Amino acid sequence: MKPKYLSKQPHIYLTAPSFGCTTSPYEERLTESLKTFDKLNFRVTVGDNCFKAAGIAGSNTPKLRAKEFMEAYESDAEAILSVGGGETMIEILEHIDFKKIMSLPPKWFVGYSDNTNLTYTLTTICNLETIYSIHASSFYSYPLEYDALDTIRMLKGEKVFKGYPKWVLNETKDIFPSYQFDMDKIISPLNYTNPFKGRLLGGCLDCLSTLCGTKFDYTKEYIKKHNEEGIIFYLEAADLSAIGIRRCLTQLKLAGWFDNVNGFVIGRTRLYNDNSFGETPNHAYIDILGDFNVPILLDCDLGHLSPALPIRNGASATISFIDGNIIIEYKD
Secondary structure, rough: OOOOOOOOOOOEEOOOOOOOOOOOOHHHHHHHHHHHHHHHOOEEEEEEOOOOOOEEOOOOOOOHHHHHHHHHHOOOOOOEEEEOOOOOOHHHHOOOOOOHHHOOOOOEEOOOOOHHHHHHHHHHHOOOOOEEEHHHOOOOOOOOOOOHHHHHHHHOOOOOOEOEEOOOOOOOOOOOOOOOOEEOOOOOOEOOOOOEEEEEEEEEEHHHHHOOOOOOOHHHHHHHHHHOOOOEEEEEEEOOHHHHHHHHHHHHHOOOOOOOEEEEEEEEEOOOOOOHHHHHHHHHHHHHHHHOOOEEEEEEEOOOOOOOOOOOOEEEEEEEEEOOOOEEEEOO
């Protein structure tokens, strides 16, 4: 189920289901991002937890973080944007009322990294499309940077998105950094011959492996529901080493998550140059996923290294690889 695209003067609700923005540079970035949303003619509600750090590795207790999210979902906001990632968002899931969410008008939830715990479960449990993309605190630049602009374009109903010219491996420590591209784009295709179609599903591998096997894991049910169409898994890692990626991929593979897969879109891990035990991130993906004999696009503009394409989680799409670049075309 797809929420409505944003109106001309949209109401968005900012929440902190994981970390709040209380330290530099995140506090300054969120404050500046609020000015950007004003320039974009957005009406913004800022949740109580957005500038807090009252929980254990979280903006507040799991109950209060979940309460804020539910209040946002029950509001008249058209979209909910997370202000940051973090470490312990999985703790809020037992306090989220998924049944109530299914009874309410659908709205977009936008976030990435630790927010996989909601972008993924809202899709697989509630059959809602979500947007895997940068946090509200990353809209501090105006005019907007590539990924911020594309996130707004997606929320407003644009259907075609393509990868960016270059990317950033070594980010500056500036409070308000502009993208200082230091790496050329090189997407490595495996088994790719023609565009492939399916329903997009995925997120941060660190979080997906933790969700796997819990009572919030509805992956098999979701895959069965969309069996005829098939699934395109998009995956990226935050803190996993190459060996960690192997472990997590093996876990999901053995759990049957990839049984009806049409292809994989793989983002760049933050530990891009890891070579632990002689293993690299890309080889781990190829070695574990190669047996499925479906297209794999490696080193895509996705994840924790900027800029990152927004992904409509749960949407039907066609993935193309043209002139060394990825193109994603969504179908409503």
